[in-house]
Amino acid sequence: xxxxxxxxxxxxxxxxxxxxxxxxxxxxxxxxxxxxxxxxxxxxxxxxxxxxxxxxxxxxxxxxxxxxxxxxxxxxxxxxxxxxxxxxxxxxxxxxxxxxxxxxxxxxxxxxxxxxxxxxxxxxxxxxxxxxxxxxxxxxxxxxxxxxxxxxxxxxxxxxxxxxxxxxxxxxxxxxxxxxxxxxxxxxxxxxx
Amino acid sequence: xxxxxxxxxxxxxxxxxxxxxxxxxxxxxxxxxxxxxxxxxxxxxxxxxxxxxxxxxxxxxxxxxxxxxxxxxxxxxxxxxxxxxxxxxxxxxxxxxxxxxxxxxxxxxxxxxxxxxxxxxxxxxxxxxxxxxxxxxxxxxxxxxxxxxxxxxxxxxxxxxxxxxxxxxxxxxxxxxxxxxxxxxxxxxx
Numbered sequence: 001x002x003x004x005x006x007x008x009x010x011x012x013x014x015x016x017x018x019x020x021x022x023x024x025x026x027x028x029x030x031x032x033x034x035x036x037x038x039x040x041x042x043x044x045x046x047x048x049x050x051x052x053x054x055x056x057x058x059x060x061x062x063x064x065x066x067x068x069x070x071x072x073x074x075x076x077x078x079x080x081x082x083x084x085x086x087x088x089x090x091x092x093x094x095x096x097x098x099x100x101x102x103x104x105x106x107x108x109x110x111x112x113x114x115x116x117x118x119x120x121x122x123x124x125x126x127x128x129x130x131x132x133x134x135x136x137x138x139x140x141x142x143x144x145x146x147x148x149x150x151x152x153x154x155x156x157x158x159x160x161x162x163x164x165x166x167x168x169x170x171x172x173x174x175x176x177x178x179x180x181x182x183x184x185x186x187x188x189x190x191x192x193x
Numbered sequence: 194x195x196x197x198x199x200x201x202x203x204x205x206x207x208x209x210x211x212x213x214x215x216x217x218x219x220x221x222x223x224x225x226x227x228x229x230x231x232x233x234x235x236x237x238x239x240x241x242x243x244x245x246x247x248x249x250x251x252x253x254x255x256x257x258x259x260x261x262x263x264x265x266x267x268x269x270x271x272x273x274x275x276x277x278x279x280x281x282x283x284x285x286x287x288x289x290x291x292x293x294x295x296x297x298x299x300x301x302x303x304x305x306x307x308x309x310x311x312x313x314x315x316x317x318x319x320x321x322x323x324x325x326x327x328x329x330x331x332x333x334x335x336x337x338x339x340x341x342x343x344x345x346x347x348x349x350x351x352x353x354x355x356x357x358x359x360x361x362x363x364x365x366x367x368x369x370x371x372x373x374x375x376x377x378x379x380x381x382x383x
Contacts, residue, residue, distance in 0.1 A: 041269035
């Protein structure tokens with residue numbers, strides 16, 4: 001079936017990766033025209049073509065229609081590409097929506113450590129993206145704002161994000177070095193005064 | 194007629210009737226194989242019938258060579274599906290047995306008509322249609338190298354496109370520099 005997860009997929013957070021998107025939204029995506037027309041038979045390679053055509057990110061809009069961004073996230077969950085591929089999506093600089101897609105996928109399917117490792121450097125990416133609001137209007141959201149939402153919020157784009165271990169816990173276990181903010185230098189300059 | 198035939202004792206083809214090339218020759222091996230296959234099928238049917246009488250399921254068998262043909266990986270469509278080809282067009286519908294003449298979306302591969310666009314998309318994404326095209330429903334797993342080369346090619350294409358866009362623009366600006374004030378005047382007049 002066109003909607004089945006690949007047969008060699010590994011369970012993510014104890015379930016089928018596609019179940020990370022709630023049932024009702026998943027069904028709406030499966031029924032959407034974009035899914036049927038443009039997402040059929042995609043591989044991790046051809047998802048790039050669709051991702052660079054994106055013009056906005058977002059959850060559901062208007063009459064609870066899922067955005068194309070969410071459909072591509074579901075496609076990635078279905079395909080379960082290798083971790084390196086997702087990291088390649090995140091690392092490339094040319095296409096911000098491809099980066100956003102990789103980031104959202106990693107936040108859903110990655111471990112806490114990976115999420116902190118790969119998402120926090122992107123807090124220095126200030127590019128603007130268009131976000132589709134639930135009303136159907138567009139709004140501007142910057143990449144760092146989006147990343148910050150992913151790291152803090154429980155629910156982004158009508159999707160419940162899996163629990164993220166607290167940063168200080170990982171730091172105490174020596175799994176993660178303390179975060180160095182880009183503003184660190186400015187802070188030190190200000191302190192003596 | 195029979196008298197005419199009997200008068201020609203030598204046969205229609207003259208003296209060479211005894212020559213063997215007029216006889217049809219039969220490929221004995223092929224027919225023997227066919228006979229064996231038929232005997233096997235009959236034996237199978239018989240055993241199935243017996244098992245059925247005993248209330249058992251028929252024996253599982255190796256798939257026939259027809260269904261075991263190697264299948265390709267699923268391919269994404271490269272072009273958009275044209276769903277509005279007949280939009281705003283009037284069509285006289287007659288009761289006909291030819292499927293391609295019936296109203297709706299006609300699928301050439303499966304020779305069937307689907308009545309609306311959503312069902313048509315479901316059909317062309319479906320297993321039956323993809324089987325007919327010789328595809329399995331499995332998607333190829335792309336490797337990191339494929340993804341890297343894809344991104345590299347996209348980047349190269351982007352750079353090339355920007356180059357071809359910029360250079361003629363600059364050239365025209367240089368050529369038309371003395372023309373610019375004139376254009377400005379005409380704009381203000383408008």
